[in-house]
Amino acid sequence: MLGFRQIPMFSWVGLLSIVCVGILSLIYILHTFFRNKSSSLQLPPGPFGLPIIGHVHHMLGDLPHHNLHKLSQKYGSIMQLRLGHVPTVVVSSPEAAELFLKTHDTNFASRPQNLGGDTGGMGSAQYGPYWRNLRKLCSIHLLSMSKVDSFKSLRKDKVRDLVRNINKASSAESAEGGGVVDMSNQVGLVIENITYGMIFGVDYINKGYNIKECIRDAEILAGAFNLADYITFLRPFDLQGLTKRTKDVIKNLDDMLEKIIVEHEHDMIGQQKDHRDFIDVMLSLMKPEKDNEEKLDRGTVKALTLDMLAGAMDTTITAIDWVLAELVRHPQVMKKIQEELVNEVGLNRMVEESDLVKLAYMEMVVKETLRLHPVAPLLIPHESIEDISIKGYHIAKRSRIIVNVWSVGRDPNAWSNNPEEFYPERFMNTDIDVRGHDLQLIPFGAGRRKCPGIELGLRQVQFVLAQLVHCFNWELPDGMSPRDLDMKEKFGVTVRRAIPLLLVPTYRLHVNNI
Template identity: 30%
Template sequence: MAMNATSINVVISISFSTSMSTTIISLVVTIFSILYFLQLLSSWPCPWPLVGNLPQLFRHKPTFRWVHGFMRQMNTEIACFRVRNTHFIPVLSPEIAREIYKKQDAVFACRPLTLWTQEMSGRYKTVVLAPHSDQWRKMKKIWISEVVSPARLKWLHDKRAEEGDNLVFYVQNQCKVNKIVDLRLVTRHYSTNVVRKMLFGRRNFGKGTPDGGPGPEEMEHVEAVFITMKYLDLDGQQKLVKHVNKDLIGKYHNPIIDERIHQWRSGQREDMDDILDVFINLKDPSGQPFLTEDEIRYQLAVFVGPGSLRFPLGFLNNGPFLRILKLRIASVDNPSNAVEWAMAEMINQPQLMKKAQEEIDRVVGMERLVQESDIRELNYVKACAREAYRLHPLSPFNVPHMSMQDTTVAGYHIPKGSHVIVSRYGLGRNPKVWVNPHSFEPERHMNDEDVSLLQNDLRFISFSTGRRGCIAGMLGTYMTIMLLARLVQCFDWTPPPKGIDLSEAADDILTPATPITAFAKPRLPPHLYPI
């Protein structure tokens, strides 16, 4: 059959287009295949076209260990990994960290903006996740003056003291029934109790249990607090964050908040008892509420919420997420993780436990329980806690700081928009800074007359520093030391038959691989134990 000119042109055009497409696809596949095999053969993480170092970060898990291993191999304490158009710059050196957090603090005072942080913070209403803005300055001022000021912490002292007594009561009951105590459950239960008591004036969302332990509501609440640390996947992050928000804010917080607001507005409540009352009663110069209801909800969620959420890497706003980073938001998991590790190390080295008990007996005696007022003199106990924060940080990296302009750090050019991530893990185990960095040695911190958990020279990170550092360092100190000191003072501890497992979890959080358990036996006169 004859074919006219128009038909011939169409056929030639289609054939040419198909041929060109096949050639381009083949060329792209060939290039990426060559790059892939070069990556396998090379120790250098060369960035891929368009996606940067994303393939390496996907392939190597847990990612933070690969990052640290690469930096050790290259003998560098600062590096740059590119994911699409975003530069991530991990830092392992105290000197470089001080340059970022102190000398150039104003340049790195911003946070990355992501769909994830927007969801978690109610569109950046919270002090931790808000970018450098008027909202951040507003919320920081409120936290410093109204939540964690010395006067406010003194006002809330009795609530923390009550939870210290409940801690002893609960562990003693575990001794009677099970003999062996789950220290992860104990430390997390205490930490969440303290925070709930200060925020809402209550220990339990439900009825609790007669032995002082958590009820089903508290167990579910704690699970919501910690779930994002362990079960983040590459596709379900947005869904998971919304689930956590629903559990934390919708199911448990909102009914209390709504009822309390109604009580104040209707005149049923007149006396302030907790932080929720404080937030509701803050007024602006015209006498109107200073915080919106949403601001109150998200501030409380951040305070009691997940303390080490995984921070999404990369292009952040419209693609898959990575699990390299953690975001320490609050005061729940940091003290509980540090004390679980400290107890594990001290039970594993009984001479350390004995030395800590002797110090408490000398300072406090055997006829009363240790109190917050004793903390100043408990230098060895504080040294044990410091060593736990140094050697066993929960989060491999600190919260990202985003550069607001081009700058130079340690002689390296840092482009505007780069995410600088100081490594808690790398600082604390830096062999240039610490002798025997992998050994738990509290004595290394006993050079000062007054040992402090704060670490302003950034040889390790406990509560961070700088204008975007943790503003609740004093509260964190009270919670950490009281939790550790009560466990050490009130009970003798011996390991289970299989011993203490000091291995770290094989993912992106640095909890013990298995919850620390040990046998406990009361060591004080019976009348001192709360009933």
């Protein structure tokens, strides 16, 4: 997505290099000025831009989605910015999102090509046959409901371990903090373990691969603001050093994935086994049974693996953290979920995945949390394939489209007069879902480029959350009031809570054989 982490803008060498491009900058300013003066096409409204950088300064704050929301209140839900050389349209309402992601979806189905963001995977691929083939393969072989169901026992085992760990850590005898548990860390660990099990196989979790560190480095660089992506004549200078750092991280990831793939290939020689993990499935797709079938190459297998790692871990961890925080802030909502769990599951056993379809109120709570706290408040940018007119505004070919999901979820025209309030009951007796059909709630995007792993993500969020709320009562430490819980955001590839969630759990089931 279009993220802007706090990475130093320039190295010392970079600062000196700026002097060398001053003349080019002046030429560009004059070119842009006269080009805009001569244009008779009506562009969407927007604020006045600065020379060279345009409106980049609006994206450099701690919370760009807030900055863009404030601008949209003044300039409208279809707003034109210029990020360096790049014409950019910001979409901030359900009605506008429908025009770009549904009505004219085909024209906005491509992706801009960033220096550090194109790994060859499905998320960054431009719209065309290559992307369509990847999407089809993933939908059928990796993210289908049958494949999601095939990992049910893995999720059950890992979540059961999570409950045991929390119960142990919260006991007065074993916890120095008087029963306080870092739930952000605990949730992170269980989702990481589930993800590694699905992608690499359970045996790969403890084989010494620094998967977590490599993915974190890749996410930081993917979320960093690279000025050269927007002021193209700066690309050869690598003023921020991001291109070199990105190449180093990609090489480390490539080496690690190559070792894992080779080990999988050796394990598969002469064996007729079920494909227990994603690597096995993708390796089988490198050798199609029929000559006319599409197949994957080695580079694409690695790229898709990175897509799966990034998409399955951080987003799920962040979503669960936000939901649990909102439940602690709203004890009456927590009580309603627990009552529903008692009625549907009882206190004599843990939650099974088959129980999730009966937990209607919990589903409303998840929807409400994703409305207020979308994990990716600015969707991965789209790019226009051809010139087009939207509501009388000219949108040029190769314009960048940023959908501010954070704004969409707060539109008073869609969410009545209390869009800032956490109120799950607003979804009662409605069929609004999060799968891209209803444009007022699109945390996973909509149209052709919506997240292909929606079902897997929702299953994991709901199952982990249901288990935590069913097995434990939760309180804040040191007598803290729910309203005092810090809900500040930390902007990055995903928008997490800035402060780890520290809670005091009390086991509540009638059985101890967990």
